[in-house]
């Protein structure tokens with residue numbers, strides 16, 4: 204039998220990350236009910252939002268991608284994932300889960316421990332990023348000297364942006380501890396972190412999973428390479444679009460718009476390359492990617508629109524991207540790697556996510572005012588329960604998956620029981 208620790212680890216991490224997704228989705232739903240019905244259970248809704256976003260980023264998408272990258276690289280190299288990659292994946296998941304309660308109850312506020320005063324949430328998030336670095340070292344060991352088809356190059360770019368994003372997070376801590384004046388640098392560092400994380404690490408990582416095993420014909424190799432470089436260059440500067448317009452000089456605004464447009468063009472090329480060969484499970488995430496591309500292109504080329512000045516549209520875009528493309532992409536990758544666990548829960552997840560994203564449309568400025576009303580905030584709250592229920596269903600279906608003993612010999616990372 205293949206390495207037992209890898210088999211157990213694959214199943215345990217998969218369950219752990221979906222537990223995190225379900226709790227984070229329930230936290231998002233709680234925020235919506237809080238806003239609609241005035242329920243807060245003594246919690247500050249700003250902290251509820253922080254707990255939601257941190258759990259999604261640190262305990263759902265990141266360890267899930269770590270796991271799936273390990274699996275795909277093991278299948279490609281025929282070598283098990285290095286112990287450091289495995290350990291870092293588990294550490295990232297555990298630390299991500301542990302930071303949830305501090306974020307929920309105290310947010311970024313420091314706790315007085317008698318001998319020192321510090322924000323526990325930030326300390327745990329810092330430790331979490333050390334696990335990311337551990338993962339990168341393991342990844343470099345795993346990929347040393349191997350061929351680099353498109354999916355490995357996408358993973359390389361993803362991890363590069365993850366490291367760059369973490370530098371933004373350290374930058375914020377340094378600026379705060381040095382008590383530097385002004386808002387330009389803290390804002391720039393915040394966007395460096397958030398945007399390199401979601402537009403770099405998550406986007407490239409999930410595209411890499413989608414590209415695994417897809418042969419790129421000789422005549423499309425150059426297009427794929429050009430699309431990858433356009434995406435990398437565009438992502439490097441487009442974070443400026445998220446900063447308040449008053450903090451971005453006119454030439455930097457032009458650069459940001461060029462970067463956003465390059466990203467959009469690079470994504471269209473990637474979609475054209477991957478769409479036809481992608482299995483059915485990828486069609487829904489790819490459809491959300493199309494929505495993202497359209498949004499990105501409009502924001503980049505329309506002179507009167509500046510990204511950070513839009514609120515409802517931003518929440519819609521963030522969720523079309525992070526929930527529709529990234530999260531459903533991860534569920535699609537689970538279904539491809541572990542088909543025996545793909546028992547219908549993923550289809551319910553797709554439907555629930557489509558409804559959640561649709562429910563955000565009335566919160567945007569392009570929704571006709573004649574159709575607005577208080578119903579919108581109630582609808583958005585009730586619809587938010589869908590992914591929570593689908594997450595619970597997914598967890599029960601992982602448990603019900605066909606026992607490995609009754610199947611053909613397991614490959615790396617398959618279920619042990």
Ligand code: HEM
Pocket residue numbers: 227228231232234235252255256259260264517518521522525526529530559587590591
């Ligand atoms: C599963 C269903 C989800 C629900 C019900 C949900 C709900 C919410 C809610 C209620 C907010 C606060 C909106 C506001 O301030 O008005 C929010 C913000 C946010 N969510 Fe989600 N969310 C979901 C999935 C996700 C996922 C999968 C991710 C990332 C992987 C994510 C990342 C974010 C981010 C980054 C923000 C902050 C946006 C901002 O203020 O700039 N969410 N979400």
